Amino acid sequence: MSNPVLSARALRKAYLSGDRRIDVLRAVTLDVAASESVSIRGESGSGKSTLLNLLSGLDDPDSGSVQWGDAGPAPERRALFLGMVFQAFYLIPELNAEENVLMAARLVGRPGPAERARTKELLGRVGLAERATHLPSQLSGGERQRVAVARALLNSPKLLLADEPTGNLDERTGVAVIELLLTLCRETGTALVLVTHNAAHAAKTGRTLFLRDGVLQATGI
DSSP, rough: OOSOOOEEEEOOOOOOETTTEEEEEEEEEEEEOTEEEEEEEEOOOSSSHHHHHHHTTSSSOSSSEEEEEBBBBOOOHHHHHEEEEETTTTTTTSHHHHHHHHHHHHTTTOHHHHHHHHHHEEHTTTOGGGGGTOOGGGGGGGEEEEEHHHHTTTOOOOOEEEEEETSOHHHHHHHHHHHHHHHHHHHOEEEEEEEOOOOHHHTSSOOOOOOTTEEEEEEEO
């Protein structure tokens, strides 16, 4: 794969539990091409969230390397290079939907007219144009996750990392969110790494992987 948007090499991560060392990741290697969608499944506790933390630069591996494009991960690049969607939404309760989306722009400077216009466009694309002034407490779980998807895409990232984005949603709403996420990433040319327990959701991505015993494996569904 030439010029991957994300490249991880031989990632290892272990934690101490008392006097016991637990090897969570063992030499995980992954390349993701621009515009590609990849899903990662695995049993609970297999290290999927740990892997996303390493890929996002939120944590450091014990050994191995991560590259975003042609450079290593750096906090000052994160808000522009990647977007993140989490199971728990992480919306600011005092801000309405539009203001929550705009927070992504505030991380890289004061939002201007272009960013405000893109916020309205994205809220329209996720079906929330009429709910832009509603607080998170006034939105359903599916609507809150759609706000989170719009926020993750506001800065036109090259890569989006999604950690169990349907974990707090009912099945029907979860399917709608996954379809929306895949459609928006495809339309914007954003690469997607999706961590999910749901085999049907994983099957919708271009490539499916499974994390087992700390090793990332190609798999069929």
